[in-house]
Amino acid sequence: MKAEIITIGDELLIGQVIDTNSAWMAAQLNAIGVDVKQITSIADARLQILHALSEAGNRARIVLISGGLGPTRDDITKQTLCEYFDTNLIVDESALADITAFFARRGISMTELNRKQSEMPAVCTSIPNPAGTARGMWFEKDNTIFISMPGVPFEMKTIMTDYVLPALKKRFPNTAVVHRTILTTGLGESFLAARIEAWENSLPGYIKLAYLPQPGIVRLRLTARGCHEDKLQKEIDTLIEKLYGLIPELIFGEGTETLEGVIGKLLLSKKQTMATAESCTGGSIAQKITSVSGSSAYYKGSVVAYSNEIKQQVLNVDHESLAQNGAVSREVVEQMAQGACRVLNTNWAISVSGIAGPDGGTEEKPVGTVWIGVAGPDGVTSQKFLFGDNRERNNIRATIAALNMLRSKILQSM
């Protein structure tokens, strides 16, 4: 099954916005056995939209379109779709009800521009958008399906997940595609590849392995394609079992799991609590943990101690340790973790202190030096890491390393 993606928006063509929608949509289509053959980005311009629709329609069976559905006049996708499908706009009562409710929930009154968003092309099936006011549209023409969605990533993803992907799967039930994604942390892509090389070489031709690296994490995705889903599933399961045997300490979860989610489940099952004490990560760890709905059951809070003063006054790190060893040291990070446990009255605490960069590095402690501590029922431990010279990536990598250290310690204590 061939698909193409068209993303529409002037901002893409002047380089103001990076098109992240296409990669996400491509990955989702891929996962249901649909091959994306081309991604085309064009401006909010009538002729170009018409041309791109016609070209993509000639080559593909499915065309996903994102962008150009906002209420303002620079967004012309909806009118242009009407022209392409030779139809006109009519008020969609159900869309109007949704939009009215959307604004009522927020306690603000609708403008005429918002009301106009309830007008939909007469020949399309309109797709509800629980995340915004611009609905999706499903058209069919000459055996090709065209689906238009808003360009706001969150709205597009909601419409894809809730409606488009299930509908496409139902429509094209034939190819069996089975995925399983294993999440690893603690080893870079090339070292991980070397470690599982023999296993990778043993994969049959119809099972593909993809390395999907992101800072601090490498996802390993196995994809099997064939006719018999059950058989493929069994083969994948056997292969993954072998993989668990090869790199048990590197795997922290599967699929859409996250380190913070895994930690949450472990703590809930043990009825334990945790806190954080962050310096260089500046709230990143707290943010990850609180991104899990229900985290208030085990997470009490964080002290983001960006100054030594706070490390001493709130976390009770002693003045001498700071003076003798500096804030980025084993002594300080261990006292921070213990202080967080005590002050926030929890079973566990993670602490981080490091030099995120770009400034503040020394010969002895270069930019990227990070100490991470974990305090728990069996005492406190700490470890030193040396990341790179990019502030943002250092924070992400320190956050992941800290979460993973806590995960390991909780598991060891069970």
Next chain:
Amino acid sequence: MKAEIITIGDELLIGQVIDTNSAWMAAQLNAIGVDVKQITSIADARLQILHALSEAGNRARIVLISGGLGPTRDDITKQTLCEYFDTNLIVDESALADITAFFARRGISMTELNRKQSEMPAVCTSIPNPAGTARGMWFEKDNTIFISMPGVPFEMKTIMTDYVLPALKKRFPNTAVVHRTILTTGLGESFLAARIEAWENSLPGYIKLAYLPQPGIVRLRLTARGCHEDKLQKEIDTLIEKLYGLIPELIFGEGTETLEGVIGKLLLSKKQTMATAESCTGGSIAQKITSVSGSSAYYKGSVVAYSNEIKQQVLNVDHESLAQNGAVSREVVEQMAQGACRVLNTNWAISVSGIAGPDGGTEEKPVGTVWIGVAGPDGVTSQKFLFGDNRERNNIRATIAALNMLRSKILQSM
């Protein structure tokens, strides 16, 4: 002057890699007055490459191509370019010398695959690549320029900056393009559009306005095109001055500025400090502020008080206020801000307490209810917001609203 961009690579079409090259190239072209009309991403597949070259060549005067120039066999761009330009590969002695030196510098020996990278299409001008082993190629055919570059972002950027952009500027010295982007917060896209409608209608045809919304922020970008850069710049400046007069309270910066960066500059200029006390935002505000390099000069830290216990013990929120009004209330959020100022010993503090969702809402305080407080030299104030029902977006919107509230208060105190 019209241009198109073609990015080549299987990894783009399965969503494994986000195409960041296109946005960068588009921004660079735009800055020298070249309009990108289309961006096309295709697989490492001969027929698709030939088709894309031909289509883009018919429409544009300049075609930039990135990707598919690696030494491995899946990269077929160079051979396919030979086919398209009806030419053959010959060893480029200067390329061979560069590659030999490249490997000598790294103390590793060259393989036959690396040596083959010195073969270039006979009809092209080969472009040195100081950052890697795959050279760029400059072709001309039927009045269109085709420039092929490696897909590794760092190598592509080096070739563009060192060679391609200067060469294009020299070739096409005429058009002038002037941009200016205004950053606003506090009003949604459609309401903002209604408020500045008359101003928008007054824009001449050669000055375009684009609305670029992201959660909590709407960027307004004006683009002027013509022959005389100075004149365009003056016109844009006059228009922007009028816009400042229309929505002074909504504008917080321009271009690549951020709320957290603007706050940082204000505090540095006043030699003042700040802290945060976060509940539902769970560290997001701390993270934003500490993402600014040098923030340790004015930011002391945060208490992420995810439990009432911490609100009481660390921030000294009184038990009765919590019991009578609940954690999401004016009283509690104001005490949190004052507590953060006191405990962290700062001039300013922001506090946030709300119901991020998806659970925890009540009829009186539905999901999305957020109280934000700001304590400063002149006392404490607070405001209630009602956002939506998505946890992640609520946190982003609360974070932006809180930062903007602090920014306004600091400005008022000056």
